[in-house]
Amino acid sequence: MMRTAAGILITAAVLYAFACLVLFLSQRSLIFFPQPRRAGSEAGIMKLRVDDGELNVTTRALTVPDAVLYFGGNAEDVSGSLPDLAAAFSQQALYLMHYRGYGGSAGKPSQAALFADALALFDQVQARHAQVTVIGRSLGSGVALYLASARPVARLVLVTPYDSMVELAAGQFPLMPVRYLMTDKFESWRYAPLVKVPTTLVTAENDAVIPRASTDLLLTRFQPGIARQVVIAGTGHNTVSDSPLYALALDASTR
Numbered sequence: 486m487m488r489t490a491a492g493i494l495i496t497a498a499v500l501y502a503f504a505c506l507v508l509f510l511s512q513r514s515l516i517f518f519p520q521p522r523r524a525g526s527e528a529g530i531m532k533l534r535v536d537d538g539e540l541n542v543t544t545r546a547l548t549v550p551d552a553v554l555y556f557g558g559n560a561e562d563v564s565g566s567l568p569d570l571a572a573a574f575s576q577q578a579l580y581l582m583h584y585r586g587y588g589g590s591a592g593k594p595s596q597a598a599l600f601a602d603a604l605a606l607f608d609q610v611q612a613r614h615a616q617v618t619v620i621g622r623s624l625g626s627g628v629a630l631y632l633a634s635a636r637p638v639a640r641l642v643l644v645t646p647y648d649s650m651v652e653l654a655a656g657q658f659p660l661m662p663v664r665y666l667m668t669d670k671f672e673s674w675r676y677a678p679l680v681k682v683p684t685t686l687v688t689a690e691n692d693a694v695i696p697r698a699s700t701d702l703l704l705t706r707f708q709p710g711i712a713r714q715v716v717i718a719g720t721g722h723n724t725v726s727d728s729p730l731y732a733l734a735l736d737a738s739t740r
Contacts, residue, residue, distance in 0.1 A: 538591030
């Protein structure tokens with residue numbers, strides 16, 4: 486009887502360890518879902534040189550003082566977001582980054598790569614434009630927030646943002662030691678207190694992907710008077726930009 490019980494425990498331990506290994510090795514495939522670029526022409530693409538090659542940046546080039554950088558979601562073709570951003574920011578130049586592996590960009594995505602690429606894009610854009618607003622949606626909210634903590638951005642807009650991606654993953658896999666396995670943690674709470682510019686959190690009322698509690702917690706991480714929240718009623722995580730109030734929320738955040 487004892488040998489049988491021990492055998493069952495050993496088998497269970499081996500299976501659990503194997504499951505942890507599989508989760509560890511496949512974690513980036515659960516975070517990043519690279520998309521091809523479906524909109525726009527090559528004439529509207531700026532090339533950003535990085536260590537793995539070149540990244541594509543969808544642009545609306547204008548010779549004006551103000552620019553907007555946009556970092557999209559984990560399964561987003563950012564070229565499709567150009568019309569919404571153009572409607573919200575009619576007088577600003579627009580730069581929408583295709584992450585590594587997305588939209589024809591070279592390399593493979595990771596937190597470290599996305600953070601470094603965001604800094605490189607900002608530095609190149611700031612050389613052309615004096616005022617740079619940064620927008621991040623979903624996954625990209627963590628990228629945008631990190632950038633705003635490290636560079637002198639003019640304003641920050643976070644669409645359907647999270648406090649910590651590793652905490653969201655831990656909720657999805659409650660029986661797994663996710664906090665120890667996950668390498669791309671995207672802990673936005675670490676960087677929010679460092680942001681010193683006006684910040685808007687655009688929240689979908691019925692977000693089933695990023696729990697409202699996570700967004701509300703992130704709001705508390707900022708220094709007093711820095712951040713405010715705009716809730717768009719009747720929208721979900723993927724439909725928030727379909728609301729006519731979306732462009733208004735983005736535009737209002739720049740004033």
